[in-house]
Amino acid sequence: QVQLVESGGAVVQPGRSLRLSCAASGFSFSSYPLHWVRQAPGKGLEWVAVISYVGSSEYYADSVRGRFTISRDNSKNTLFLQMKSLRAEDTAVYYCARDRALYSSGWGSAFDFWGQGTVVTVSS
């Protein structure tokens, strides 16, 4: 069965960096685009970034562009999110999610499988 397991969440000070990971199993990892989606405490969902199935294209939300970088290692079935210059408003549960569009290099479509999330808290 499809599994996505996030890790790397932590409490960090404003301005610092953090890298999240998402280990995938149960499907052909290199065939699907993958996303990061976040949810601030008590708030709604916010799409963060997507990377194409081969890692050749990336798209970002305006709120994180220039500070966050999405990447993947298809040899290790792992997705990453490098976060720099963190702000209080980046505090959230971060989910990795699979896009249902096989072999897509666009910005994505629907999220058909999700991880359980990892918590990032940005606070001094």
Place this chain on the structure above:
Amino acid sequence: DIQMTQSPSSLSASVGDRVTITCQASQDISIYLNWYQQKPGKAPKLLIFDASTLETGVPSRFSGSGSGTDFTFIISSLQPEDFATYYCQQYGHLLTFGGGTKVEIK
């Protein structure tokens, strides 16, 4: 950027009720609209994609319709397990979620 206006933000309903949620896009997104269900402390679950296509395994009491800028999500007969928050999400240009609708027990 495409903004998604979802309404209502919350509603109270009873088991067996018909529930309707709407989502309006700030520009034409064709049928590029999905619906999710999220229960507290859990990841969202895809219910409907491409405005009206039911995801595999999702009960037929859930349905979606619409195209362009106006979309509707319906639960035909609310069940106890349906009390949750529902989100629309567009992918006409990048990806954006609506603000969510919390469906509570009346």
